[in-house]
Amino acid sequence: MADAEQIVIVGASLAGATAAETLREDGWSGRIVLIGSEKSLPYERPPLSKDVLLGKAGTDSAQLHDQQWYDDHTIxxxxxxxxxxxxxxxxxxxxDDGSQVPYTKLLIATGSRVRQLDVPGADLPGVHYLRTAEESQALTEAYAAKPRVVVVGAGWIGLEAASAARERGCEVTVVEPQPTALAAVLGEEVGGLFADFHREHGVQFRFGTGVEGFEGTDKVTGVKVTGGEVIPADLVIVGVGVRPNTELAEAAGIEVATPENGSGIVTGADLQTKVADVYAAGDVVRWDHPLLGRSVRVEHWQNAKDTGAAAAKSMLGEDVSHDAIPYFFTDQFDLGMEYAGEVPRGTSYHVVLRGDPKSGAYLAFWLDDDNRVLAGMHVNTWDTIDAVSALIRSRKQVDPARLADTSVELSEI
Incomplete structure (x- = not known):
């Protein structure tokens, strides 16, 4: 690409900012326009549900770079x-002001937005979502008063918000329609281990329970759940998932997967859409994964960094076949966890535990019917995630008994 050409990145997200950074690192000196709806400098989201909620850091700690960096790199x-x-x-x-910006190459990194509950009282003050830096700051300030907190949704965001609230001295109840925590992601066996861990730290759960509405007049005072019971609440946090922001792409005639097929802007392994010169990265992209042999869409921090960098290289004409293993991590109370891989919905699998969960340090593996490792995670057991990823990449059959045997090195399985 010639220097006179212009790359436009829609979405000043982690993926978008990483793409801009990679373009400069790879030596391209042409123009880059990075456009974002939020007024905040591009930032990473993990600190928002961790250190920021704990009151240990401000939202500026999540920024990727200061304004001077963008000026210095002519972005x-x-x-x-x-x-x-x-x-x-x-x-x-x-x-939005009616002006137009030309592009030679375009990257769509519009991310995702929270799913909102459409129930009575959903707009009451005191009902919060956690996605943006502004929302995180509002929550951490609210936690300081030690309110009674009800969390709707026992997924990753819900559990991290619950953990932070308990550590700040709040009374916490989590409401979840599934039979246990993280059931859709980890399954009932391993999800149950996380629920037990939270109970040990004073979190109360209402599983198999939906939300019918929020009570209150000037502010929320309670959560009405299935059956009519009202759980008292001074503060509500809703964490029921996100939706990829695909509307711009769809309106422009760029292929978008249906919700039944996992949503997302459809691309090849090079992160390019079927429309010339248009690419996608971050939460919004559903790409053909060359290793897994299927299309995937991933909503985690590492994916934003990986696809942002890969899309930048692809726009510059480098040979890209993006095959990163999906990865994410969480910190809750004194628990640290890393997870690699993916178990497609509807897949038949069985779980192998390595180590004793009661000890607080263990690994878990999800194996398909042919005993191939689909995914694995470690809890308070460090320096093993590379070995877990290697097992996934190998696609080889493993012996479940040896996998569970802590005397056998993972590299020898």
Whole structure:
């Protein structure tokens, strides 16, 4: 690409900012326009549900770079600006002020937004979501008063929010329609271990329970659950998942997977869509994974960094076949966990535990019917995630008994 050409990145997200950084690191000196709807400098989300909620850090600690960095790298960063349309034929994007920005290559890194509950009282003050830096700051300030907290949803965000609230001295109840925590991600056996761990730290659960509405007049005072009971609450945190922001792409005629097929902007392994010069990265991309042999969409921090960098290289004409193993981590109370791999919904699997969960340090593996490792995680057991990823990449059959045997090195399985 010639220096006179211009790359436009829609979404000043982790994926978008990482792409801009990679473009410069790979030696390209042409123009880069990075456009974001939020007014905050691009930031990472993990600190928002961890150290920021614990009151250990401010939201500025999550920033990738300060403004000077963008100036020094000649990146035209346009914050508080929304792209309203993409015209692939004209190679332009339209901004909310009606102006148009031309592009030679376009990266869509629009991320995702929280799923909102459509129930009575959902707009009451005191009902919070946790996605943005502003929302995280509001929650950490609210925690200081030690309110009675009800968390709706026992997924990763819900459990991290519950953990932080308990550590800040709040009374916490988690409401979840599934039979246990993290059931959709880890299954009932391992999800139950996380639920037990939280109970040991004073978190109360209402599993198999839905939310019918929120009570209160000027502010939320309770959560009405299935059957009509009202759980008292001074503060509610809703964590029921996210939706990828695919509307811009869809309106521009760029292929988007249906919700039944996992949603996301469809790309090849090179993160390029079927529309010329248009790429996607981050939460919003569903790409053909060359190792796993299927399309995947991943909503975690590492994926934003990996796909942002890979998309940048692809835009510069490098040979890209993005095969990173999905990875994420969590910190809750004194528990640290890393997870690699993916168990597709509807897949038949069995779980192998390595170590005793009661000790607080163990590994878990998800194996398919042919005893191939689909995914694995370690809890308070460090320096093993590379070995876990290697087992997934190998696609070889393993002996479950040896996998469970802590006297056998993972590298020897």
């Amino acid at each position: 035209d960063l346009r914050l508080g600006t929304t792209v309203t349309a993409i015209d692939p034929a004209a190679h332009t994007v339209t901004l």
